[in-house]
Amino acid sequence: MIEARNISVAIGGKRIVSHVDFTARPGEVSAIVGPNGSGKTTLLKALTGELAYTGTVTLNGRDLSAMKPVEAATLRAVLPQATALSFPFTVREIVRLGLIGGRSGVLPGEDARLPERALARVDLEGFAGRFYQELSGGEQQRVQLARVLCQVWSPVLEGRPRYLFLDEPVSSLDVKHQLIIMNIARDFARRGGGVVAILHDLNLTALYADWIFVLSRGQLAAAGAPQDVLNDELIEKVFDCRLKVGALPAGSVPFVLPQSAA
Amino acid sequence: MAEQSIAGAGRVMTAEGDRSARARFVIALLCLALVLSVFLSLTSGASDASAVRVIRDWFTGSVPVDAALAARDQLIVYDIRMPRVLLGVLIGAALAVCGAVMQGLFRNPLADPGLIGVSAGSSLGAVAIIVLGTTWLAPVTLALGTLALPLAAFFGGLAVTLLLYAIATRQGRTSVATMLLAGVAISALAMALTGILIFMADDRQLRDLTFWQLGSLAGATWPKIGTVGPVIILALAAMPFLSRGLNALALGEATAGHLGIPVQRLKYTAIVGVSAAVGASVAVSGGIGFIGIVVPHVLRLAIGPDNRYLLPASALLGASLLLIADAVVRTIVAPAELPIGIVTAVAGAPSFLWILLRKRGVIDL
Numbered sequence: 001m002i003e004a005r006n007i008s009v010a011i012g013g014k015r016i017v018s019h020v021d022f023t024a025r026p027g028e029v030s031a032i033v034g035p036n037g038s039g040k041t042t043l044l045k046a047l048t049g050e051l052a053y054t055g056t057v058t059l060n061g062r063d064l065s066a067m068k069p070v071e072a073a074t075l076r077a078v079l080p081q082a083t084a085l086s087f088p089f090t091v092r093e094i095v096r097l098g099l100i101g102g103r104s105g106v107l108p109g110e111d112a113r114l115p116e117r118a119l120a121r122v123d124l125e126g127f128a129g130r131f132y133q134e135l136s137g138g139e140q141q142r143v144q145l146a147r148v149l150c151q152v153w154s155p156v157l158e159g160r161p162r163y164l165f166l167d168e169p170v171s172s173l174d175v176k177h178q179l180i181i182m183n184i185a186r187d188f189a190r191r192g193g194g195v196v197a198i199l200h201d202l203n204l205t206a207l208y209a210d211w212i213f214v215l216s217r218g219q220l221a222a223a224g225a226p227q228d229v230l231n232d233e234l235i236e237k238v239f240d241c242r243l244k245v246g247a248l249p250a251g252s253v254p255f256v257l258p259q260s261a262a
Numbered sequence: 263m264a265e266q267s268i269a270g271a272g273r274v275m276t277a278e279g280d281r282s283a284r285a286r287f288v289i290a291l292l293c294l295a296l297v298l299s300v301f302l303s304l305t306s307g308a309s310d311a312s313a314v315r316v317i318r319d320w321f322t323g324s325v326p327v328d329a330a331l332a333a334r335d336q337l338i339v340y341d342i343r344m345p346r347v348l349l350g351v352l353i354g355a356a357l358a359v360c361g362a363v364m365q366g367l368f369r370n371p372l373a374d375p376g377l378i379g380v381s382a383g384s385s386l387g388a389v390a391i392i393v394l395g396t397t398w399l400a401p402v403t404l405a406l407g408t409l410a411l412p413l414a415a416f417f418g419g420l421a422v423t424l425l426l427y428a429i430a431t432r433q434g435r436t437s438v439a440t441m442l443l444a445g446v447a448i449s450a451l452a453m454a455l456t457g458i459l460i461f462m463a464d465d466r467q468l469r470d471l472t473f474w475q476l477g478s479l480a481g482a483t484w485p486k487i488g489t490v491g492p493v494i495i496l497a498l499a500a501m502p503f504l505s506r507g508l509n510a511l512a513l514g515e516a517t518a519g520h521l522g523i524p525v526q527r528l529k530y531t532a533i534v535g536v537s538a539a540v541g542a543s544v545a546v547s548g549g550i551g552f553i554g555i556v557v558p559h560v561l562r563l564a565i566g567p568d569n570r571y572l573l574p575a576s577a578l579l580g581a582s583l584l585l586i587a588d589a590v591v592r593t594i595v596a597p598a599e600l601p602i603g604i605v606t607a608v609a610g611a612p613s614f615l616w617i618l619l620r621k622r623g624v625i626d627l
Contacts, residue, residue: 050516073522080517086369087512087567092279100510101522116277128279151521 001025002047002163002194006055009039009046016042017053017218024211026161026194029185031205033198034215035239040198041081041167043215047196048078048165060160073102076163077151081171083144085132091143092128095119098150105154105162114153118146123180137172145169145181155193164188166197170204179261182208206230207258214238285571288564292578296351299585303347306589307596309338316340346482348491350588351581353479353547356494356539358580359501361554362561362572366508367532368442371562371617374554375540378426378445380419382452384544385475386459387418392474393459393467412489415545416538422448423537427530477550477603479588490542497539498577504532505569512567550603552610553580559617 004022008015017039024030032040046053049064049072057064059075067075077098085094095115098104104114119127122142127135132143145166152162166185170178178201185195186208199205205212206226214222214229216238222229235243249255305314316339319332357375364373375381391414395403403410426448430441460471507528510518519525543550557580558572565571584602587609591600 045516048520050519069519069524070522073520076520078517078520080514083513083517085512086371087562089512089567090279090281092277093281093566093568094513096280097510097513097521100506112277115279126278128277130279 001061001161002057002059002196004047004055004057007043007046007057008054009042009051011042011051015218017046017215019055020215020218020220022047022213022220024163024194024196026156026163026192027189028210029189029195029197029208030211030213031197031199031209032213032215033200033202033205034221038215038238039218040215042218044165044167044196044198048072048076050078059163070101073151074157074162075152075160076165077102077148078165079145079148079167079169081167082137083140089132090128091119091124091130091132091135092116094132094143095128095146095150098147102151103157104150105152105157114150115146118149118153119143121149121184122146123177138174138177141169141172142177142181145184149184152193155188155191161193163194163196166195168198168200171200175256175258178204179258182258201258202230202235204258281566281568282571285565285568285575288561289571289575289578292575292582295582296578296585299582299589300347300351303350303585303589304339304343307338307343307592341484342482345484345487346479346588347585348487349482349546350479350585352487352491352494353543353550354553354581354584355498355577356543356580357550357553357584358557358576359498359573360536360539362558362569362576363501363504363508363532363536364554365558366504366511366569367529369512369514370442371559372555372614373442375419375536376549376551376554377449378442379422379449379452380537380540381544381549382449382456383422384415384419384541385549386452386456387414387416387421387541388474388545388548389456389459389471390414390418392470393463408485409489412486412542412545416493416541418452419537419541419544420534422452423533427533474548475603476601477548477606478591478599478601479547479584480599481546486546490546493542494539497535497542500531500535501573502570504528504535505573508532508569509567548601548603550584550606552606552614553584555617556610556613557583559613 002022002024004020007017007020007022009017020043022043032043034040042051045051047057049057049067059067059072064072092115095118098118099111099114104111106114116128119125122145124139124142124146127139127143132140135143148164152164155162164185169185170181173181182204185197189195189210197209199209209226212222212224212226212229213220214234221238222234230245232243232245235241235245316332316335361374364375364378365371367373388411391399391403391411395410406413426441426444429444430437460468463471507518507523507525510521510523511525511528513521515525558576561572561575561579565575584606587602587605591602591605594600
């Protein structure tokens with residue numbers, strides 16, 4: 001369980017996140033949604049210890065601020081929005097970096113094959129020998145996800161759940177890979193781990209999230225199960241858009257929803 | 263696929279994208295190259311002394327026919343060439359490894375101790391001793407003797423690095439961009455102060471300074487190696503422990519932290535190690551440029567940027583190249599010799615520009 005109480009973050013004197021309570025349970029996908037600038041990434045960075053915060057964050061009951069980097073690394077892995085490199089690493093070398101500090105959870109002898117297995121999971125089989133810098137943005141994002149998966153390959157280690165923090169994991173992906181990645185996240189949760197993901201696509205959120213946190217101007221606007229949170233009133237209040245939840249488009253306008261894949 | 267990467271009889275074949283086997287092969291080749299460079303360096307020079315005969319005599323314990331000639335050769339090989347070769351190995355390795363470590367730290371293939379002012383700080387310390395050693399700083403030189411120059415260079419480099427670190431660190435985080443830019447400013451200041459000292463220098467000091475500033479291994483003696491050798495060896499010995507952390511740092515400081523790397527400790531260790539090794543190098547050999555940029559860059563093309571292999575390979579190639587360059591400067595205008603910094607700059611500066619042209623955007627902060 002990840003529990004955060006009364007989290008506030010100020011950057012350069014400006015308060016970006018104020019007094020947010022957040023809980024992510026193992027076995028669930030917890031989504032953070034909200035408009036641009038509402039503090040989603042800042043909250044995630046506080047939860048992963050990347051930014052200084054006031055309040056408390058605990059991972060499996062232990063205070064995050066008291067953990068050494070290597071201890072935190074065995075409990076959770078973090079996927080940033082985008083990662084640029086200035087050195088010519090191959091895809092395999094990048095994915096292998098996931099094995100540096102944490103513990104994948106597989107048998108020692110199997111670690112060597114883990115990069116290939118992780119790449120296959122994110123639909124990048126055969127990319128191991130390519131140079132990371134030569135890939136497209138979406139492919140790079142999936143390489144990074146494969147690296148993150150290596151770090152916490154087993155969702156549960158020694159009886160303790162582990163967590164994936166994903167900052168907009170599908171933002172630059174085509175629809176097929178959006179579904180692949182979200183299925184990986186759901187699968188990680190089904191096997192006992194916890195997932196915290198910042199998402200923009202409300203349809204994907206409704207489809208995959210077990211619990212939604214809605215941020216607005218640095219504060220928690222709503223939290224709950226998708227069917228309880230996503231309603232016309234909230235969409236208008238938080239996103240400043242008059243949209244109808246569950247309404248079909250008029251006439252012959254085509255629409256494609258990820259829900260139809262399920 | 264993974265199954266294909268496991269060959270029969272349990273022998274693991276190289277997986278696609280895994281360059282570690284190639285890296286180990288290159289390192290083996292570089293070991294051989296270093297042995298050859300040492301041999302070349304021991305056997306070449308202004309005198310016709312035969313290192314081969316000296317070494318053979320030493321091994322076989324045989325009594326030489328011409329005792330006077332043998333004694334002269336022994337002197338040249340033991341007291342002139344050997345310390346010079348050893349110094350070349352130490353300094354070439356130190357400069358190349360420090361370059362690679364700085365580049366990993368700054369996540370920038372053009373970062374170099376020369377670039378952020380460490381070398382400039384060391385130079386200032388050393389020049390202060392050369393020019394003011396008989397006047398204002400006479401008590402220092404009297405107290406420390408021959409150690410005054412290397413110590414001044416070491417502390418000059420360390421002072422710059424610590425100052426940079428203090429300027430660029432806020433709330434426990436070091437901003438690489440600030441450090442790089444502050445380094446440019448501090449470099450300029452150190453060079454200006456050095457300029458003032460040079461202006462004050464007399465003719466004899468000027469010649470010392472010029473030669474020393476251009477870089478040279480000519481001052482190699484056993485006592486000097488005894489002074490700076492341990493510093494360089496200690497600093498170099500610490501570097502392999504940083505390689506995993508530096509690899510993770512390629513993904514950014516935040517991600518390295520998420521991977522379990524104690525980033526602040528890593529940066530601190532790297533900075534102290536680099537300033538110690540660079541300070542010691544500058545103290546005995548002056549400003550030998552570009553080894554720290556060109557060697558790691560060439561090796562990254564050959565074996566990739568994995569620091570577990572890049573650091574030892576840089577040490578080996580840096581040492582070999584400096585020995586070869588030194589052999590060139592000792593023989594090309596014999597019996598005189600060129601400052602080695604000229605050779606490394608003539609070869610290095612175009613390589614630096616070539617890197618810059620090929621990789622536009624690498625200095626984006």
